[in-house]
Amino acid sequence: MQNKKFVFQNVLMIILWSLLLNTNISAKGLPEHTTKVANGVYTFGDPAAGYISMFVVTKKGVIVVEPNNTAHSTAMLKAIKKVTKKPIKYLLHSHNHWDHSGGGQVFRDVGATIIAHAEAYEWMKANPHDDMVLPDESWAGNRKNIELDKRTIELYYFGMNHGLGMTVFRLPKDKIIFIADIVTPNRLLFTIVPDFNVKEWIRTLKEIEEMDFEKVIFTHGSPTVGTKKDIAGNREFIEDLQNAIYAEFQKGTNPFMIPNVVKVPKYEEWAMYDEWLTMNAWRLLLDGHMGPFPWRPDHPYEMNK
Numbered sequence: 001m002q003n004k005k006f007v008f009q010n011v012l013m014i015i016l017w018s019l020l021l022n023t024n025i026s027a028k029g030l031p032e033h034t035t036k037v038a039n040g041v042y043t044f045g046d047p048a049a050g051y052i053s054m055f056v057v058t059k060k061g062v063i064v065v066e067p068n069n070t071a072h073s074t075a076m077l078k079a080i081k082k083v084t085k086k087p088i089k090y091l092l093h094s095h096n097h098w099d100h101s102g103g104g105q106v107f108r109d110v111g112a113t114i115i116a117h118a119e120a121y122e123w124m125k126a127n128p129h130d131d132m133v134l135p136d137e138s139w140a141g142n143r144k145n146i147e148l149d150k151r152t153i154e155l156y157y158f159g160m161n162h163g164l165g166m167t168v169f170r171l172p173k174d175k176i177i178f179i180a181d182i183v184t185p186n187r188l189l190f191t192i193v194p195d196f197n198v199k200e201w202i203r204t205l206k207e208i209e210e211m212d213f214e215k216v217i218f219t220h221g222s223p224t225v226g227t228k229k230d231i232a233g234n235r236e237f238i239e240d241l242q243n244a245i246y247a248e249f250q251k252g253t254n255p256f257m258i259p260n261v262v263k264v265p266k267y268e269e270w271a272m273y274d275e276w277l278t279m280n281a282w283r284l285l286l287d288g289h290m291g292p293f294p295w296r297p298d299h300p301y302e303m304n305k
């Protein structure tokens, strides 16, 4: 009897240790690189790789936002399967860029319908990539809803800001939004600020700040889940750097020297301050000098004959 009890205790210890040591299971019992933001709402992404996705689990299936690439999507599909046995119904793209729009085949293979905004769809069609598949469906205009079970995901298109067809996602019940690229908390603007129309970007951020939500999931940056304050913080950084550049002009600093000397000490603690400030300043300086770029008309127009 004594012996039996001893064996039982040993087996129990082994089970407990294996649970603790299993790297695929986090402290909360979630798969690796997976966090729960609300009931049925999860983020997935290896912080070292720098890309975060969202997946929403309902009784009728799963909605995935942001595939990024095949390696990321494969790992995410594994994680999703540990959370639920429900099928993946939709894969939603945030925008056109290759580094976000790759990996779709992983979810196509398990039967998901892939959806992107029409602008992103057209770009993807014109600019193929080995790791990117063309979505099954596209949507046009400023709004679309995806409904599954009793869940609604609202899709918002704000016009020009970054890339093409940039979509912000809102879960109205949970007051959560998902933002790719146009907000990265506590970090400078990405390198040379590629494919951003700064004026329209600021307008977009102000419009997002007016929306009804409490939490924001970001594709990049730390924290992964933030608040409205992080959105205002990014907008204020752009405005503060623009003002600092303008102040150098007023002082008579040689315009070609401004990116090397301009400072915004309020943001010294932000990630990549030393590395990217000069690049950020060049981009904003040229934008102020040449006018907003890239730019495109809102509506199709006819060429002069």
Ligand SMILES: [Zn+2]
Pocket: 095, 097, 100, 162, 163, 181
């Ligand atoms: Zn992008």
